[in-house]
Amino acid sequence: MSDTTASTASGRDYRETVFLPETDFPMRAGLPKAEPVMLQKWEDGALYHSVRKARQAKHAPLFVLHDGPPYANGNIHIGHALNKILKDFVVRSKFLMGYDVDYVPGWDCHGLPIEWKIEEQFRQKGRKKDEVPAAEFRKACREYAAEWIGVQREEFKRLGVLGDWAERYATMDFTTEAKVTQEFHKFLMSGQLYRGSKPVMWSPVERTALADAEVEYHPHVSPTIWVKFPVKGDTAKIVIWTTTPWTIPANRAVSYNPKIAYGRYRVVSMQPDLAFEPWSKPGDELVVADKLAEDVRKNALVAEWERVGDFNCDGLTLSHPLAAFDDGYGFDVPMLAGDHVTDDAGTGFVHTAPGHGADDYLVWLKSGRSLDSIPDTVDPDGAYYPHVPLFAGLKVLETEGKKAGKFGPANGAVMDKLIEAGNLLARGRVDHSYPHSWRSKAPVIFRNTPQWFIRMDGGLRDTAIAAINETAFYPASGKTRIGNMVETRPDWLISRQRNWGTPLAMYVDKKTGEPLKDEAVNDRIIKLIASEGADAWFTRPDEDFLGNSYNPADFEKITDILDVWFDSGSTHAFTLEGRENTQSPADLYLEGSDQHRGWFQSSLLESCGTRGRAPYKAVLTHGFVLDEQGEKMSKSKGNVVAPQDIAKESGVEILRLWVALSDYSEDLRIGKQIIQTTVDAYRKLRNSIRYLLGGLNGYDASEAVNYKDLPSLERYILHRVHALDAQVRAAYDAYDFAAVIRPVADFASQTLSALYFDIRKDSLYCDKPSDLKRRACRTVMDILFDRLTAWLGPIMTFTMEEAWASRYPDAPENLYRTLSAVPAEWHNAPEAARWEKIEHVLTVVTGALEEKRREKVIGSALEAAPTVFIDSDPLMAAFDGIDAAEVFRTSQALLSNSVGPDDAFRVPEVKDISVVVHIAHGQKCQRSWRILPEVGTDPRYPDLSLRDADAVAEWDATHG
Structure with a gap:
């Protein structure tokens, strides 16, 4: 028909x-106009809350999806859309499965990006940050974040995302800041917190310490130098190689590995016809690892040298390569044995500046030397302190203007002085992977500075690893990834030297250097922050916190702010605890795969350190969104796909369908062609x-x-x-x-x-x-x-x-x-087996009909009466009681349990079936268009088949 x-x-x-x-x-959806109307209806009817109440009335099981907070800074992008749509799939599918679903969206509000933006706004008004009162500056940050929360909330809701939007959480809410401080105090009171002066990754551009999770590695070109350290009481000089010339003033030792074979090499001749006087001469005796000697020789422009003997480093003392200039470098430089030294590259020796490298720091302390002996050479701006001989005030990295993040004059000045002292052997440049701040994208340095840490060893690491093993991961590879990170991560650096954040609200005894542990003081701090926000810590007098029991003059007030990962890692404490109709731990955390080093991990460590367990039962991760060619999206490339544009042009439903059709466990692709393919898929379903x-x-x-x-x-x-x-x-x-x-x-x-x-x-x-x-x-x-x-x-x-x-x-x-x-x-x-056989036969019949249609023997299948030869008893039996003509969509059909003639239509890969297509005989029913011999045999309706005549008769009887 x-x-x-x-x-x-x-x-x-x-x-x-x-x-x-x-x-x-309608066939045409008109989604861009229809969706906002539907969203408004849902909001007017408080759909999310109404469904929750209905579930609770039936005592439905509870499912908690805890929202990883996006940053309140700028319009949402396609990655945000992917994340929130996946979360909405979870919420709605759990509702479908009969659960009561708790989902409270939240925002991360503290941190550098907002602080920078506000600094920029004040600069445009002619005011430097240091000239703005802290309360005024923090107020501007708070207002900025609040504005973007409002914008992003509406953009997320436009995606059809259901949740408790009215009761959203934000890390800058007063009660939240109080709760984060309370979580911090738990680490303080348990003894897991300590202050250590050790080299940390420091961003001179941002003027703050960074944790591992805030650092990413990018290709970088650095200067390299080979430096000679004279051996005291010997004519030889130890050669080191480094990519950070600026750390030479901070050198306090040279490390070696007793397992490496070292040799003493005497220079015989230098390369001829050099355009400059070389930094070595015949007769010089240089000590390097034998395995690396040839590489050092070439870089030092030595034409020929001879190995004159083995070299034993044990117990030797060196002179600093800058000792000739100033008695500030006249100290002894010991040689220290260390397993971190290899002969894979360089010279087989490691220049050791304990204030500027993790391995350097550890080998220095392991040798029995004190923390006090580690020099402070570089200030928060990345410039040498005034007390550093020869180089005071010179910057390692530029921190302002167009050159921000570029090398300053420090490297060049150090190399010049080494040449003048006669202790630079060679120099060059190297392309290598170098740590950068993932916010400013500027290079970072290792800098010795007092910071606050949460101790990983002593319980926290083991507890976290045990919790990981008890957690379900989607995909399963996430368990290995986060597990490896936790097993090897250093102590958690939680202090930052910025303004916009939750403070490390505590006092330190000036005499003992120990933090004050007093629950009464902590309670006063929490109450004031809960009522006035974190600003209270910076504006209230110390007496308001210390009370009458302590003299403020005896205590140092800590004004650092908490790592924003501690903020967001504490969200479970104030979102899943202390609220009705929720529970902790959450059933699911769902974020991008980069959060194995970020929110997943900080939440894990915070909860394990305060509760002895993970804050989640399961973790789901998704990939990143790329363009159709698999390239990263950027405005400069012009390949950015904005969710707002898709909503306006095609409708959010298309975006949701794209997410569902994609394998989110890998990186996803999107672009015009992919969107069009998704539109086509949508139309078919609609x-x-x-x-x-x-x-x-x-x-x-x-x-x-x-x-x-x-x-x-x-x-x-x-x-x-x-x-x-x-x-x-x-x-x-x-x-x-x-x-x-x-x-x-x-x-x-x-x-x-x-x-x-x-x-x-x-x-x-x-x-x-x-x-x-x-x-x-x-x-x-x-x-x-x-x-x-x-x-x-x-x-x-x-x-x-x-x-x-x-x-x-x-x-x-x-x-x-x-x-x-x-x-x-x-x-x-x-029945499934029967229809598998019928469809097997149908495949051949359809092919035969299509062939006759192409040959214009028939116009439509209703003009045909195929004879289907089935040389298979099981296939033939499948049609028992089945109207074959209806299945084939023809007017008539004949099944024959036999082998068809040689000229019958066959499909090579289908055995036992062949088809001969005949023209249907009889008259055309003027209602169903089937061609049947019976048409005309019912006198009531001479132009209809018997079936159609009965149907019309019934219709006529009921319609008068």
Whole structure:
């Protein structure tokens, strides 16, 4: 039956008797306009809270998704959209599975990006940061963050993301700052906190220490130098190699490895015809690792040298290479044994500046020397302190203007002095991976400075590793990644030398250097911060915190602020604890894969240090979003895809479908072609839903047919529903949204549209309403509509809500539904096996009909009457009780349990089946367009088939 209306030459128009699908559900979605209307309706009806209340009334199990806070700075980008849409899939799918879902969106508000922005705003007004009172500066930061929270909240809501937006959390809220301080005090009181003067990664541009999680590595070009250290009491000089010439003034030792073979090499001759006087001469004796000697010789421009003996470094003392200039460098330089020294590159010796390197620091202390002996050479701006001989005030890195982050004059000045002292052997440049701040993108340096740390060893590391092993990870590789990081990470550096953040609100006894541990003092601090915010710590007099028991003059007030990762790592403490209808630990944390070193890890360490367990039961990570060519997005490349633009042009539903169709465990790609492909996929799914709505027009439960009375095809379709329902449930449980959308989309387009709908179209349009087969079809279509709108609800939330409301305008929203269990009887392996055989045969018949259509023997399949030769008893038996013509969508069909003639149509890969296509004989029914010999045998309707005549008679009887 064609969808085209039927009429007859005798004058009767049968169009009104044909049950064509009818629905108000439009073919074109108009998503950019329809979505905001739906969002407003949900907000007006407090949909999220209403569904939660309904779940709680039924004592539904609780599921907690804890939101990793985005930074309140700028419009959201496509990565934000990916993250929040995935979270919404979780929220909605858990609602679908019958849970009460707690999801409170939050924001990270403290930190450098906002602080920099406010500094810039004040500079534009002619005011430097140091000229702005701290309270005024922090107020400006707070207002800036609050404004962006408002903007981002609306952008996230536009994505269809449900949550407790009214009760959002923010790390800058007064009560939050108090809670973070309270968490900090737990580390203080437990003894896990200590102050250590050790080299940390320091950003001169940002003027603060950085933790490992705030550092990323980029290609960088550094100067390299080979420096000679004279051996006291010997004619030889030890040669070191370094990529940080500026650290030479901080040198206090040279490290070696007793396992390395060292040799004494005497220079015989230098390379001839040099354009400058070389920094070595015949007769010089240089000591290097034998394995690296040839490389050193070439770089030193030595034409020939001879090895004159082994060299034993044990117990030797060296002179500083700058000792000739100033008695500030006249100290002894010991040689220290260290396992960190290798002969893979350089000279086999390591220039050791304990204030500027982790290995240097450790080998220095291991040798029995004190912390006090480690010199402070570089100030917070990355310039030498005034007390540094020869180089006072020179900068290692530029910190202002266009040259910010570039090398300052320090390296060059040090090299010049080494040349003058006669102790520079060679110099060059090296391309290598170098640490940079992930915020400013400027290089960092190792700098010795007093900082506050949380001790990893002594319990925290072991507790965290045990917690990792108890946590589920999606994908599973996340466990290994974060586990390796925690096993090797140094102590947690939590202090920062900035203004905008939560303070390390504590006092230190000036005499003992020990932190004050007094719960009464802590309580006063917490109460004032809770009522006035962290500003109270900086504006209130010390007496307000210390009370009458202590003299403020005896204590140092710590004004550093907490690492922002401590802020965000504490969010579980004030979001999952102390609130109704939630629980801790959370069931799931969900963020990008970079958060293994960031939020996942800081949250883990904070919770393990204060509660002895992880704050989560499971962790899910997703990749980053790239352009269609797999390139990183950037404005300069012009390849940025903004979620706001997709919402305006195509609708958020397309963005949501793109997320679901992607493998989020890897990096994702997006661009115009990918979006268009997603639009095409959306249209197919929408059309399937639209067809169901049209076919169910006027459907009433009284039409329903019991399962035992359903025809074979309907039982097969319900078998597929049974299997797919289990697959969808398992996929949602595993947060594998592609394993939901892809099988459902395939089912809709292949099993339903291409098979079921096409086979049953004639029955649906032309059988009389009371006919069992038509009623059975509509019964199954009702089930299909129910399942598809439920399965796809968490993903295509706007479209499924539109479809649900189109059919049930007075019913509660689709989100209120739970996915009920499918009847076990729907599992029907015999029918599945039968239809697998029927589709096997159908493949060959379809090929034969297409060939005749191409040859213009037939126009449509209804003009054909194929004879199908089936030389297989099982295949033949599959058609018992089946109308083969209906399955083939032809007017007539004949099955023959035999081998077809040689000229029959065959498909090479399909055995035992061949087809001869004949032209259907008989008259064309003017209602269904089937060509049958029986047309004209019913005197009431001489131009109809018998089936159609009965249907029209019933229609006429009911329509007067």
